[in-house]
Amino acid sequence: LGGLLNLKVTFTVDRDGRFAPVGRVRGTTPALQHTVDWISAQRGERTRGAFLVLHAMSRKNAAWLQQRLESAFEAVELQVIEAGIVIATHTGTAWGVAVLPLD
Numbered sequence: 001l002g003g004l005l006n007l008k009v010t011f012t013v014d015r016d017g018r019f020a021p022v023g024r025v026r027g028t029t030p031a032l033q034h035t036v037d038w039i040s041a042q043r044g045e046r047t048r049g050a051f052l053v054l055h056a057m058s059r060k061n062a063a064w065l066q067q068r069l070e071s072a073f074e075a076v077e078l079q080v081i082e083a084g085i086v087i088a089t090h091t092g093t094a095w096g097v098a099v100l101p102l103d
Contacts, residue, residue: 005026006026006027006028007024007025007026008024008025008026008027008028008030008031008034008039008077009024010022010023010031010034010038011020011025012020013045017043020034023038028061030103031053032061032064032065032068032095033068034071035065035095036065036072037074039073039097039099040072040073041071042099042100043073043101046101047072047073047074048073048074048101048102048103049073049074049075049076049078049099049100049101049102049103050076050077050078050098050099050100050102051069051073051075051078051079051090051098051099052078052079052080052081052097053065053066053069053078053079053080053081053095053096053097053101054080054081054082054095054096054097054098055080055081055082055083055094055096056083056088056091056092056093056095057059057071057082057088057093057096058086058090058093058094058095058097059082060081061093061095062080062095065066065095066078066080068079069097072103076102084089094102101103
């Protein structure tokens with residue numbers, strides 16, 4: 001049903017290492033924007049950080065995220081990495097962002 005409605009769920013990893021949903025949107029671009037908005041909300045006024053964009057068969061979405069993160073934050077370092085086949089088998093086409101705050 002989620003596929004038919006084009007639902008995308010955004011997850012975070014909580015302090016105990018468990019996945020926790022933080023939002024649901026319809027469509028890829030709104031989901032990408034939600035990712036950036038959520039990071040921004042968590043960071044508050046802090047803008048410096050190191051970022052890692054990980055993607056699985058989703059190079060175009062990773063490039064979109066890279067561009068938005070570079071314009072929204074003072075990225076001391078920003079790397080884009082493609083996930084291996086084992087991760088891609090479990091996630092399908094997906095993306096993730098890791099942030100190391102430096103403020």
